[in-house]
Amino acid sequence: MSALRPVLTGRGAGPPTPDVRLGRRERTLVGLAWGALLLNVLTYADTATVVPLPTLVGSALTQGAVLVALLLALVVNPGGVVRPQVFLLLLTVLAIGASAASLYSEFFLSATFRAGRMVLFVAVLWLLSTWFGRRDMLLLRLHRTALAVVMATVYLGALVAPGLAFAFQDRLAGVIWPIPPTQVAHYAAVLLGTSLLLWMCRLVGGLRAGLMVLLSLLPLVATHTRTAVIGVLLGMVVASLSLLLGHVRVRRTLLVAGGGGAIAAALFISPLTVWLLRGQSADEANKLTGRTDVWSAVADLERPWIEDLFGWGLSDQSFGGLPIDSSWVATYVDQGWLGVGVQAAVLLLLLLMAVVHRPGPERAIALFLVVYCMVASVTETGLGAPSVYLLDLAVAASLLTTGWRARQP
Template sequence: MRPGLVRPDAGQRGRNRRVVVGLVWGALFLNVLTFADTQTVVPIPGSLAKLLTQGALPLALLLVVVANRRGVVRPQLFLVLLTLLAVGATAASLYAEFFASATFRAGRMVLFILVLWLLSPFFGRRDLLLLRCHRICLSVILGTVYLGALLSPGLAFAFQGRLSGVIWPIPPTQVAHYAAVLLGTSLLLWMCRVVVGRHAALMVVFSFLPLVAAHTRTALLAVVIGMAVASASLFLGHVRVRRTVAVSVATGALVAVVFASPLTVWLLRGQSAEEANRLTGRTNVWSAVAEIDRPWIEDLFGWGLSNQSFDGLPIDSSWVATYVDQGWFGVGMQGAVLLLLLLTALVHVRGPQRAIALFLVAYCTVASITETGLGAPSAYVLDLAVAAALLMPERREEAS
């Protein structure tokens, strides 16, 4: 075909492929969607939930083969590190005491990363395709949270007055996570003039309300730090960013002074200062993990992928959970992923891609202290995959 000529079906094929990529991302998101053991508006059997979430992964593989028929992959150090993490987890799981469950989880992790590899030709697109897919998934999930709150507000706020998902059972911490990521990316897209004010305002309100209602301190802190880091990367080149930062700082200082007492009560959530300092009992579990004595090989590579709990209690820290399951090797790979994305963002050209990637990396880093997910397939890994896609050099060719 001569340069400059476009095949008649190229536009339609491109649109179809974008739709398929969106379906792949949706299937990946369904695969990692948290299923809490809580009451819902319509009861969902656990076996059905597992069938839906676990069945979404092979569906994602099938769809990504349709989108990337030639099996093309782009060199991507981020995915190489995730692959090494999966290989280490698989090796440890083969010798785990809970062989069947650990090996099953490791196999799903390998398949998850394989789908990301097959999506790599869609990294670095000028139309921010994966970011758009990610935001659509977040919007749909939050839409179900809103629907549940409208249908059964008592049930939605049954857990200590914090907003939960009751159409699909989603704990408040994850509601806050989804809302925070949607809020931060919406603000940054508006500050970079990628989206118009009316659309941005709608998305900001849509995501801010569940973030506050979920009453999750880690997500609030993470979104503030993430926005500060991202805004700093745009501060010199965008007048709108400078104005927004100035107004936000002034407003935040005023609110902190005027409403200091109510804010303190709200942040404590009825806990004592000692309970808050112990992070709602999380530090007790972390201390117990630090005291375990195990062979050096398990200390280095862990004892296989688990449900990220210790003695029946949730670990609630990506770093501690990764150490338990994948040892110091896993902790090192997890840290390397975050460091790689941060360094790549710092040398990337200034713009919305860099700012949003910095926000996602900063958010996931802060959230990883009291949330699990960076060492196994999760919404946090999808956040980081979006960051990696934004930082990938642009190219015109697409997989076919």
């Protein structure tokens, strides 16, 4: 547990160094700011819920949460101290590009509004950057707590109204707050992978980790989300390999998981195939539930070179009235080749940071988050606009940040 315990104590008037224990007030404010950022990206959908809210009210709660996050970040960091971050600099370029593209967008008002939200989102991350690189992995802990709260609402909805929670193709969705199955799977997958890695690195006890793994695995299976399962598997393989030499528990876990997985696949190949297909035909599965048809339509799109380069401004990430469901295709539509290039640079930067980072739980968890986001980006949107995926990557960047000390007042 030593990696999670700060080695110094004390409080100052300004943002703490990575080695200084936060006071209760500072920790609470940072946690609330992070929670407000998560609420900001929980898009309110007009679907059936246990307690229905008017769409205008639900949207106002989520969209206004970024202002609350900004206020909280300014309260806890009144001097506006920021930490130099290439990762955040790249997100700033994305935000500026989105703002510039909105100026000539056909949907000027909506594109400008979304670009403004992205600017505020990135500004909050800049204000919280002074807590990157802490030895207690503060932002990871806050992120896990926020996701656990969201998952608690999913469980509550499934208990209160199981018929409503499984109404969409028998896949688990959130019905206290409207959360689609794919996003439920995302939150469960991140909690599952990080819990396993913390346990393998002996940073959490077996009982606590086992409970969290079980509570994350059940909704992941219940959502029938193939991308999330593949992302967890690949992310865990890469993260575990980075720990292979220094952790006996990791080697044993990989051996048991590899052997057990092979046996389970051989014994349960038929039910696994049914679970993967979700009642679809092989052709529907190959077309990724119709996603490839939308991607082909985008590929055939002809537009002026300036829109090809910079996009036409942030949209609801749909095309022709259908969801795009790919970060790469959606970013190309909204932010052009510039956005695609910056998005790729963000992922490449984090991978390079992980390569040069010292071996340990920070690097392993960061690699898991980055690999998971890379896999999910193929069939999910979010890397080019404010989303939980960007929060995942911000946590990864905070874990890979080292070698900085804030000047004490």
